[in-house]
Amino acid sequence: GQQLNQSPQSMFIQEGEDVSMNCTSSSIFNTWLWYKQDPGEGPVLLIALYKAGELTSNGRLTAQFGITRKDSFLNISASIPSDVGIYFCAGNTNAGKSTFGDGTTLTVKP
């Protein structure tokens, strides 16, 4: 089945630094989604991408749908302590299944 390789697995950064994480796959996806999950809660949708090459921003977050449709990245600028959490990428195919990356755990030191 499809697999998503999400990296890095974890990041420890200083408040104010920029963050970048990405997901790659050997399969093509029609939709890329980025979620953030806080402990004990469900993932919250951050950004949805629907077209290859699409670059979308949501406040300090920017995500891009790769031209090959096999990858996506998420950038967070000027990180703040509340950015702490686990970030997941997800890809959807025409066949109707969602595949999730293993997550990137972000720690922000004040």
Place this chain on the structure above:
Amino acid sequence: KAGVTQTPRYLIKTRGQQVTLSCSPISGHRSVSWYQQTPGQGLQFLFEYFSETQRNKGNFPGRFSGRQFSNSRSEMNVSTLELGDSALYLCASSLEPSGRGMDTQYFGPGTRLTVL
């Protein structure tokens, strides 16, 4: 607009018992998907329902089943519980099923199931 709600939030069961979890999607959303989340396996897709029909199924044993009602509310059932079934069970709803372009999923807070 209210988000996805899941009940109960926490559940403790013993091996061999069965459990039913409930999910109410966002109003107007017709597709509901279920996921199992564990520290070691990440988010694993269980099944997706649309218009009361199971549309997709992940690689889980037959002990895991689900259904969707005419109001789009969904339940999942796990029979003969095993220790390894301890996990956070997440429900997600979307306007349309996966693959139709309007398939952005919104997650509920999850049900934390502990099997003793």
